[in-house]
Amino acid sequence: MQMQATEIEQEIRNFLTETFLFGRSEALNDDTPLLGNVIDSQGVIELIAFVQERFTIAVDDEEVTIDNFASVKSTVAFIEGKLRSK
Amino acid sequence: MIDRTVPQHQLPSISTNISAAMRVSDVVKPWADRLPDHKAAVDPNGSWTYRELAGIISHTADWLRGSGVRAGDRVMIVGENCREFAAVLLAVASLDAWPVPVNARLSPREVDAVRDHCEARRIVYTTSVSVHATEHANRHGAMPEDVGDLGRTSLGPLNENVKTEPIDADIGSRVAALIYTSGTTGLPKGVMLTHSNLLFSAGGAAKIRSLNSEDRLYGILPLSHIVGLSIVFLGALLSGATIYLEPRFDPVAARVALERHRITVMLGVPSMFSLFLQYAKMRKLQSFEFPALRIISCSGAPLPPAIKSSVESLFGLPLHHGYGITECSPNVAQVRIDQPPRSDNSVGPMFPGVEARLVGPDRQPVPVGAVGELWVRGPNIMKGYYRAPEETAAAIDAEGWFNTRDLARFEDENLFIVGRTKDLIIRFGFNVYPAEVEAVLNAHPAVVQSAVVGRTAEGDEEILAFVQPSPSSHLTEADLAEYAAKRLAPYKRPSHFLFVSTMPMTPSGKIAKADLAKIADDIRQKV
Numbered sequence: 001m002q003m004q005a006t007e008i009e010q011e012i013r014n015f016l017t018e019t020f021l022f023g024r025s026e027a028l029n030d031d032t033p034l035l036g037n038v039i040d041s042q043g044v045i046e047l048i049a050f051v052q053e054r055f056t057i058a059v060d061d062e063e064v065t066i067d068n069f070a071s072v073k074s075t076v077a078f079i080e081g082k083l084r085s086k
Numbered sequence: 087m088i089d090r091t092v093p094q095h096q097l098p099s100i101s102t103n104i105s106a107a108m109r110v111s112d113v114v115k116p117w118a119d120r121l122p123d124h125k126a127a128v129d130p131n132g133s134w135t136y137r138e139l140a141g142i143i144s145h146t147a148d149w150l151r152g153s154g155v156r157a158g159d160r161v162m163i164v165g166e167n168c169r170e171f172a173a174v175l176l177a178v179a180s181l182d183a184w185p186v187p188v189n190a191r192l193s194p195r196e197v198d199a200v201r202d203h204c205e206a207r208r209i210v211y212t213t214s215v216s217v218h219a220t221e222h223a224n225r226h227g228a229m230p231e232d233v234g235d236l237g238r239t240s241l242g243p244l245n246e247n248v249k250t251e252p253i254d255a256d257i258g259s260r261v262a263a264l265i266y267t268s269g270t271t272g273l274p275k276g277v278m279l280t281h282s283n284l285l286f287s288a289g290g291a292a293k294i295r296s297l298n299s300e301d302r303l304y305g306i307l308p309l310s311h312i313v314g315l316s317i318v319f320l321g322a323l324l325s326g327a328t329i330y331l332e333p334r335f336d337p338v339a340a341r342v343a344l345e346r347h348r349i350t351v352m353l354g355v356p357s358m359f360s361l362f363l364q365y366a367k368m369r370k371l372q373s374f375e376f377p378a379l380r381i382i383s384c385s386g387a388p389l390p391p392a393i394k395s396s397v398e399s400l401f402g403l404p405l406h407h408g409y410g411i412t413e414c415s416p417n418v419a420q421v422r423i424d425q426p427p428r429s430d431n432s433v434g435p436m437f438p439g440v441e442a443r444l445v446g447p448d449r450q451p452v453p454v455g456a457v458g459e460l461w462v463r464g465p466n467i468m469k470g471y472y473r474a475p476e477e478t479a480a481a482i483d484a485e486g487w488f489n490t491r492d493l494a495r496f497e498d499e500n501l502f503i504v505g506r507t508k509d510l511i512i513r514f515g516f517n518v519y520p521a522e523v524e525a526v527l528n529a530h531p532a533v534v535q536s537a538v539v540g541r542t543a544e545g546d547e548e549i550l551a552f553v554q555p556s557p558s559s560h561l562t563e564a565d566l567a568e569y570a571a572k573r574l575a576p577y578k579r580p581s582h583f584l585f586v587s588t589m590p591m592t593p594s595g596k597i598a599k600a601d602l603a604k605i606a607d608d609i610r611q612k613v
Contacts, residue, residue: 021567022563022564022567022568023564024564024567024568027568027571033217035336036217036333036334037217037218040576041334041335041336041337041357041358041361041514042361042364044336044337044338044339045337045338045361045364045365045368048338048368049368061338061339061341061342062342064336064338064339
């Protein structure tokens with residue numbers, strides 16, 4: 001069954017909050033820049049591994065761009081797109 | 087190992103003899119004349135040829151002069167690696183003003199401390215690739231400006247209450263960069279590096295690596311960091327090579343860039359190469375395919391032998407190690423690329439033209455092969471710490487020897503760094519002085535005292551903070567993490583906060599950091 005955008009968003013928010021923000025969910029606004037800000041150098045690997053495993057999709061290196069992972073919103077949109085094209 | 091040494095015959099290499107009358111900004115023009123349409127600098131938003139870069143430096147210098155910048159002024163450049171940052175830096179230097187390159191990822195507290203200490207006449211914020219630079223520009227009331235082909239930057243208000251520094255009669259002895267490191271007291275410390283300092287290091291390093299105009303260097307080390315500035319950036323431009331500037335490192339983007347741009351030379355810090363290993367593990371890769379890549383080199387922190395051999399296996403290239411510090415512009419020692427690859431963690435022979443001596447606690451030379459404190463001397467040694475004559479005198483003796491405060495030994499002519507006599511953590515290639523982190527944590531109203539120690543972790547050091555909270559407080563790890571995040575750059579923030587009811591103390595009444603470091607190691611599996 002296809003996941004709803006709200007479910008994807010909640011999963012992403014939980015992952016980012018627990019992995020990078022010491023549980024401080026209030027530090028993550030809709031527009032908070034992710035790559036190069038919330039997500040550090042090592043975090044990119046953790047993000048890809050999480051997204052691939054949790055949503056059972058393949059994320060190519062070329063897709064790990066500032067645009068696709070600019071914010072929680074764009075990350076959700078990217079995952080939705082991948083799920084639709086599965 | 088694959089021999090990917092490029093045949094050197096007929097390839098243009100370092101264009102000019104570096105003279106005492108040369109500024110760092112003079113490295114561009116010879117190539118603008120010789121290879122005008124050759125790419126000099128590339129970043130995520132575009133590229134400039136050598137001719138374009140030369141013109142933009144000149145035009146930007148005019149803009150700065152018109153904005154009130156005088157010879158002897160300090161001009162801060164706040165940003166992350168991009169073409170604008172590079173061009174503004176060289177334009178400031180061309181005016182005999184002092185560029186003060188600052189990483190935009192520093193916190194407001196840290197950026198303002200540098201601004202106040204150097205008394206910047208102007209601050210230029212290169213905002214095209216850096217949300218952090220934009221944030222600093224906004225809070226300082228900077229105004230966006232379109233500066234011709236340089237593009238859009240933000241310019242902070244003119245500080246009319248600053249005095250210019252005297253201009254040395256000898257061009258090479260003028261300050262070409264004022265690079266701030268956090269000092270042992272927790273206060274910022276400005277390292278004055280001259281044109282001759284930087285060009286000596288850049289030229290020597292370029293020769294060791296046989297850089298030439300066909301090379302494409304991955305510019306991932308920050309231009310605000312001495313290696314990124316002198317060895318990579320100036321080394322590339324001295325050689326007519328192309329530098330691919332990246333604002334920040336991640337192993338995925340780096341893998342794509344190395345392949346897409348056919349990068350030939352990459353310098354990094356050990357933790358970057360560790361992340362390549364983690365990336366390869368995630369992607370289940372045994373080896374990389376970068377046929378153009380001929381040199382990988384790292385410095386900035388100790389290189390564990392296991393990481394070195396794994397990286398060499400992954401890249402199919404020797405990982406050359408080097409050693410340097412900001413005050414030495416930075417080269418002190420470097421493994422040579424034309425020598426057989428080493429399997430140990432030596433940082434190589436001394437850099438050509440730099441002398442070394444190892445001394446004991448009595449300041450007398452130690453026996454051959456023994457460990458001693460490393461002192462160095464040569465054209466690479468800084469002019470001094472800005473506005474800190476006592477600290478300068480404590481670091482450089484009357485004969486020009488600089489005390490690295492690192493412990494080292496020689497095996498034949500090869501140098502090994504074995505420890506430190508300074509309280510320092512090296513995190514992701516950046517120096518972190520525990521005193522600065524402790525000062526920030528101790529200012530929290532619910533903290534009685536804190537002690538910060540380093541712990542080795544996968545080719546890097548992580549930062550642990552032992553914190554003694556006030557008895558009635560309900561302080562949490564998240565509270566402290568948030569507090570630190572607002573006041574410290576990401577690389578200075580502790581990975582873990584460990585609460586203790588009392589601190590172990592030495593007989594002389596100091597916090598027993600050696601005991602804490604051991605505790606940190608013992609609980610490695612728990613946090």
